[in-house]
Amino acid sequence: MKKHGSLLFKSLILGVILIWTSPVILNATTREFQVKAAFIYNFARLVKWPKGTFIDPDAPMSFCVFGKDPFGPLLDALAKETIRGRQITVKRVKDIKETSCHVLYISKSVEEERIEQVFRELPPFGVLTIGERHSFGPLGGHIHFMMEANKVRFHVNLYAAEKDGFKISSKLLRIARVVNTEPFEKK
């Protein structure tokens, strides 16, 4: 019985230790979207918009989030930054037609049909589209994220981006998976 006692005691200690050691672990998705926000900033930095996109040289550059926002404050942090002298503004949009966006992030929550619809509603050029879905490129999107071995990677649909007047720096392309897909509708 003595043994029981000591075992019980040990298990209690074990329990106490375990509770005491409860770790504070950063939510994996938080880190993921921190990194993605940083990438979005770099996309904007390394992409050249077609002439005439910005009304004047000081016009702000607007980052829009469409669909359920996974970033929260993580993207708002970019609003303190500038790119080539342009102040970044961050907004959540519900209706594409009513807002002007330079970077449009379409979250995972948005269905494919809706994405296609959004693309149809977009102005013909000047909006860099960033998505999460596999089919984002084939649908005509410019850049979409992928997770690979715990790290954030991205595909660039060079065909679509160039067709829409963007010039993408080789520095960005060389770390991207470059695909040249024409949108489905054209086939």
Next chain:
Amino acid sequence: MKKEIQQGRFRYDIVFQKIIFLEFPFFFKGGQGNFENNFLEHYRILCCWFVLILMGMAPVYAQSSLDEAEVTSELIQMDLDELMDIEVTSASKKLEKLSSVPAAIYVLTQEDIRRSGHTSIAELLRMVPGVQVARVSANRWAITSRGFAGVFSNKLLVLLDGRSVYTPSFAGVYWDVLDTVLDDIKRIEVIRGPGAALWGANAVNGIINIITKDASNTQGGLINAGSGSQLDFGSIRYGANLGKNAHYRVYFKGFNQDSFIEKSGEDAEDTWQLRQAGFRLDWSISEMNSLTFQGDQYVGTIGGKAVVNPFFLSPEVKDDDILGKNLMVRWQHRFSTTSEMTIQLYHDQFERNDIDGFGELRNTFDLDFQHAFTIGEHQEIIWGFGYRTTRDNFRVIPIVGFFPDHREDTLRSAFIQDEITLLDNQLRFTMGTKYEYNDYTGSEFQPSVRLLWTPAPTHVFWAATSRAVRSPSRNEADIQVNVLAFPIPNGSTGIVRLEGDQDVTSEELLAYEAGYRVQMTKSSFLELAVFYNIYDHLASIESGEPYCASKVSVFPMCSPLEHVIFPQRYDNLLNGLTRGAEVNGQWKVTPNWKLIGWYTWLEMQLDPEGISTYDEDVENKAKLSPKNQFQLRSNLDLPLDFELDTALYYVNQLDQQKVPSYTRFDLRLAYITLHSDFSLVLQNLFGGRHLEFISDTITLPPIEVEPGGYAKVSWRF
């Protein structure tokens, strides 16, 4: 610290399963088949459930969103390469920030490496604050931090992917065979000051840790080809995957370095060629287990003209081959998100045939284990042990030899470090020690205590005091070098001989360091480190009593048929004091323009102990390192994917060698496209031909470094 340096990330991890593994044996005790045992059986299962349930409850997402947004702002300052490398499921609470290391640490990123235009690992180190990189000849360098430079700078530990390239023969690094495809290097981490509490002996004045990329980050092909005024080089690397979770790369590289010119104007004949092939395989077996295999093999030649007294001329043909190979396997196991262990085993074999005919063959086996975990939220522990055995074989020539000419040594070690958070996000205390047992001096303890104070997120202060030793090398114990020969009155020859001594002891360092880091703006920071180092028992060379070579007759009654030896013996009768300050900073002027600068100041003083006969050289030794060094680098991204990088290096004179100060200016212009890069590099502009260091060990004439340049094409596929 060892952990974060090896893996480039911080351990804010907390243990779980460690407790299951370590505590459970308690429950397995007891006899068999009795009631108690059955009870135990149930009990164990119950416990398991208990543990599992607790584990399920464990993660507490308690992070203020304010901090999280702050991290985004920090991330956008990073280079793209670094951003690509962040694991999103890392258990780290904070970003892996070097600013919270309580030591003078500096990291060369792949971006720094790529944009420097340097073509060898030795030259890359020029960019590190306070590190003295002096080119002795086309194929030799004197590299050290915080003083004590030499062709074999014996107080600096260098590792490539955890494999020590510090040679126990002469205590130093054979820089001429330390190579890999520079594009495959992830980062080079350099700590100035002692790191012996984790890294062990010889990490006295600094540690250089070269980390190559995981094979999953080097997929596809990369071909480099370059040609220049002094150097032609090429490399090919190809990486692919084996199944979903395993990636590999293989590479081949080679270069031909032309000879430099002696101060006298003659050709130094110090050409250098190396051909190297290697591989790395990274296999993520599961979430919890990963395996790495890597290996390299090289063959090359090193030229040079050894200045040898004709009396000791080697009858052997001059040989200059260097060859070697190494193979490593590393297993990383994650017990939980908060507890991780690494077991690493490597074999390294090399053969060197130096320019004077002296030869060395060495085989090393090394086993390392380490385990990192945390207790609660406030303690991070890392501990481990190691075993190394090294066997050598020397080809003895008339001028130099090791006696005995072959020897096997083992090194056993263990270390533990505890990092304790005293005040959340404000005050952290680290204490640790390494224990080593080596065949020369026996037991060595190398403790260290460090304190990190972060009064505000942008201000970090740290202070440390450590003891470190440099254990004797084979050289100091067993070498014989015939330095001089001269006729003596009885008709025979007198020889001045440098002799090793079995009784040499370890050099000891007691170091006091402090530092301050300030993030001035989001895009600029400044770091300051100061140190005060007290050295005891530094190696010295003492005159001994002359003796007759045969040892049959007693000096001065030597027979005319035998030489009379005037010995100069290794001893430890030197004490030293160094102090210095190092300031470095970085300013991202715009997202496309980065400025990096540093200035370091060093003062050395060496004092022989009373009985020492070693006075003349002492002053000199202290002056082998420059008092002031300065550097300014600029990385500028031009429109149309052009890069313009410039670097200005200033190094103060070396009084003893009468090597004058020099200023060096490097320029790189590159054009980057999706699949290829074109770059033009000009090095050593404006300074002209200049001396950097005169060999202090191998007798080479003074050789000068000349301006040069090369053009390079890289192609990715």
